[in-house]
Amino acid sequence: MNPIQSPRGTRDILPDRQPAWQYVTETARQTAGQLSFRPITIPSYEEAALFHRSIGDGTDIIDKELFLTRGIRSTEEETYALRPEATAGVVRAFIQHGMHTWPQPVRLYTILNVFRYDRPQKGRYREHTQFDVEYFGDTGPFADAWVIFTTWSFLNRLGLSGLELQLNTLGTSVERSRYAAQLQEYFRPLRDRISEDSVARLEKNPLRILDSKDPRDKEFMDAAPRLSEALGPESQAHFDAVRQYLEKWRIPYRLNEQLVRGLDYYSHTAFEWTVSGQEGQQSSLGGGGRYDGLLPQLGGSTVGAVGAGLGLDRIIETCEQQGVFDRLTQHRPDAYLVAADTAGKTAVIELIPELIAAGLSVDAGLDKDSVGAQMKAAAKSQSRWAVIIGATEAERGEVAVKDLESSEQRTVSQAELVSFLRDA
RNA sequence: GUGGCUGUGGCGCAGUGGUAGCGCACCUGAUUGUGGCUCAGGUGGUCGUGGGUUCAAAUCCCAUCAGCCACCCCA
Numbered sequence: 001m002n003p004i005q006s007p008r009g010t011r012d013i014l015p016d017r018q019p020a021w022q023y024v025t026e027t028a029r030q031t032a033g034q035l036s037f038r039p040i041t042i043p044s045y046e047e048a049a050l051f052h053r054s055i056g057d058g059t060d061i062i063d064k065e066l067f068l069t070r071g072i073r074s075t076e077e078e079t080y081a082l083r084p085e086a087t088a089g090v091v092r093a094f095i096q097h098g099m100h101t102w103p104q105p106v107r108l109y110t111i112l113n114v115f116r117y118d119r120p121q122k123g124r125y126r127e128h129t130q131f132d133v134e135y136f137g138d139t140g141p142f143a144d145a146w147v148i149f150t151t152w153s154f155l156n157r158l159g160l161s162g163l164e165l166q167l168n169t170l171g172t173s174v175e176r177s178r179y180a181a182q183l184q185e186y187f188r189p190l191r192d193r194i195s196e197d198s199v200a201r202l203e204k205n206p207l208r209i210l211d212s213k214d215p216r217d218k219e220f221m222d223a224a225p226r227l228s229e230a231l232g233p234e235s236q237a238h239f240d241a242v243r244q245y246l247e248k249w250r251i252p253y254r255l256n257e258q259l260v261r262g263l264d265y266y267s268h269t270a271f272e273w274t275v276s277g278q279e280g281q282q283s284s285l286g287g288g289g290r291y292d293g294l295l296p297q298l299g300g301s302t303v304g305a306v307g308a309g310l311g312l313d314r315i316i317e318t319c320e321q322q323g324v325f326d327r328l329t330q331h332r333p334d335a336y337l338v339a340a341d342t343a344g345k346t347a348v349i350e351l352i353p354e355l356i357a358a359g360l361s362v363d364a365g366l367d368k369d370s371v372g373a374q375m376k377a378a379a380k381s382q383s384r385w386a387v388i389i390g391a392t393e394a395e396r397g398e399v400a401v402k403d404l405e406s407s408e409q410r411t412v413s414q415a416e417l418v419s420f421l422r423d424a
Numbered sequence: 425g426u427g428g429c430u431g432u433g434g435c436g437c438a439g440u441g442g443u444a445g446c447g448c449a450c451c452u453g454a455u456u457g458u459g460g461c462u463c464a465g466g467u468g469g470u471c472g473u474g475g476g477u478u479c480a481a482a483u484c485c486c487a488u489c490a491g492c493c494a495c496c497c498c499a
Binding site for chain 2: 122125
């Protein structure tokens with residue numbers, strides 16, 4: 001029988017890599033907390049209709065990458081989908097629990113696994129983890145800037161270098177659809193000369209033609225109508241204000257009119273964090289933007305909303321490449337208890353709960369016979385101290401404590417052991 | 425989803441037609457209560473899986489699964 005492997009595009013995160021994950025998730029929680037985001041947990045799956053209505057049919061995430069699922073007794077109407085992103089679920093929760101009646105703004109964050117039925121590659125998994133922040137209840141530019149500042153603070157605190165913020169504005173949905181029509185008008189006569197992909201995009205999602213890498217398309221890009229010229233004065237003012245915040249906070253950014261995010265619900269500000277030095281790789285660490293239209297679209301009231309999602313798997317891989325985790329250490333037990341004989345064994349058994357109750361971490365291997373074997377195990381366990389007890393020590397109410405790094409050994413009374421290990 | 429490359433013990437690799445080897449790791453031992461070094465010994469693989477060609481396949485062919493690269497897309 002063949003051994004079962006983890007499903008395609010999924011992986012195990014082994015103990016050695018856990019300190020990195022803990023460091024990154026802890027940094028995320030702290031940063032979010034400092035900026036007044038409150039934690040929320042949402043289900044791993046939702047009614048599939050939620051994603052169809054929010055992300056939008058016609059996007060790859062919905063048409064090609066959704067993990068559909070249903071219970072064995074479910075009816076046809078009850079089709080669920082593993083969440084492919086965070087925003088839809090959080091917005092659903094916002095509406096369902098009437099959060100528009102809470103003091104505004106409502107700022108929420110979550111660290112969650114999301115699922116996409118993709119063809120896997122490094123930095124592209126079928127299950128990956130995102131750090132997601134959502135800011136509700138403000139239509140002004142300050143909220144956009146606040147969200148960007150949050151992602152910036154997080155990435156910056158990790159100590160990442162080569163970060164680049166790409167910034168764009170998509171205007172209102174009216175402005176955007178007017179612009180899409182202009183694009184279609186421009187590209188339709190060029191049908192035979194642009195890439196097949198772009199011909200398909202022409203009808204489905206014309207804005208996507210803009211970020212094509214195909215040289216056949218790039219040729220016509222310069223003369224194409226520009227989104228920035230299709231925006232009204234209000235949209236311009238909103239965007240200018242966002243940029244001023246970023247400049248005051250010294251967050252460097254690059255305007256990128258080609259930036260079009262893959263989810264349909266964005267309007268006005270859209271941004272994406274990329275990291276240089278990973279040519280051709282999955283360089284996007286995350287992104288977000290404003291999505292005022294989504295709440296009414298899902299039956300909620302019209303409150304402004306801005307969100308961002310950052311890919312923790314990619315961020316951690318980048319950190320590893322940049323040596324950010326070099327200083328993190330694995331967990332080490334404070335003491336490894338060694339029994340030299342039967343009397344020592346009894347003493348060790350009694351000592352274990354005592355040390356645990358005192359908040360210390362311990363290890364022991366009472367199934368091993370010789371002291372040598374136990375000492376060897378103590379060294380392998382990376383323990384700071386070996387605490388050795390035999391009949392002699394037990395009688396006197398003492399223990400031998402050996403520093404496993406310096407090899408120095410001394411005698412300590414059992415009563416003082418806890419404070420000795422703590423202070424050392 | 426499209427095209428390509430790769431797949432040998434836990435990890436990293438060698439072996440390209442004649443019935444699998446190295447390093448690391450792991451286990452045991454080097455006298456009775458002391459580890460990390462060294463030395464000696466040992467466990468572990470039907471060579472991703474399934475089929476085919478051949479007297480004979482890890483080595484050739486096909487399929488399949490998985491990983492990786494590019495595209496698509498995105499985190």
